[in-house]
Amino acid sequence: MNCLKTKRLILRHFTEKDINALFAILSDKDVNTFLPMYPLRNIEETKRYFQYIKNYIQQKGLYYAICLKEDNIPIGCIHVSADDSHDLGYSIKKEFWHKGICTESCLAIIDMLKQTNIPYITATHDVNNPRSGKVMKAIGMTYQYSYEELWQPKNFLVTFRMYQLNFDGQKDRVYKKYWDKYPNHFIEEMPL
Structure with missing residues (x-):
């Protein structure tokens, strides 16, 4: 599980050689707008974030x-x-948006x-970021509900839409933690 390949892409673990590339991704204010963190300001912050990624993986998360x-x-x-949310998240450099x-x-x-024993994944998107919701729909996730959260660390109110994809055949399971x-x-009337 260290490397996945698609038609155009390689998905792999970050290494220390990727610090500059990681900084280029997560220092961009536009890319960061809907992320639960502030843009990285320098290489030292990026090195600390790289340690966060390593810890995330050690805690059995995928990154x-x-x-x-x-x-x-x-x-x-x-x-x-x-x-227990098995929350899916993603971000990509601006020049690769909409591809x-x-x-x-x-x-x-x-x-x-x-291929694992994870029964489902969830994902949330800010209502002001509908393109992220389009990705969730495109991969087969289903809208479940919306909720308002005072979003930290940025400290402003956000309405999130929560999507879910069940892998184990339990179609009616809904992750209710949020x-x-x-x-x-509330449940929004979502256009098809």
């Missing part, structure tokens, strides 16, 4: 660099948390996860 096959240099990242790269990466991760945690929750 991959998204690389083009032609040069194997990270242009984005994709991860799945080890907690289907996140969708292609997510489908590779899903194919791999179907619904239960945040009092302002």
Whole structure:
């Protein structure tokens, strides 16, 4: 599980040689707009974030660099948390937006996860980031509900849409942790 390949991509672990590429991805304010962190400010912060990635993997989470096959240099990242949400997250450099790269990466991760005992994944997106929701739909996830959260560390109110994909045939299972945690929750009428 150290490396996944798709038609255009290699998904692999970040290494110390990727620090500059990781900085290029996560220092961009536009890329960072919908991430639960502030843009990285320098290489020292990036090195600390690289340690965070290593710890994330040690805690049984998945965290991959998204690389083009032609040069194997990270242009984005994709991860799945080890907690009970099995939360899927992704980000990609601006110049690679709208090319289907996140969708292609997510489908590779899903194919791999179907070989494990993880029963489902969830993913959330800010209502102001509908393109992320389009990726979730494109990979077969289903909208479940929305909720408002005072988002940290950025400290502003966000309405999130929660999507889920069950792998074990339990079609009616819904991950309710966010619904239960945040009092302002609701089901939106979603266009097809």
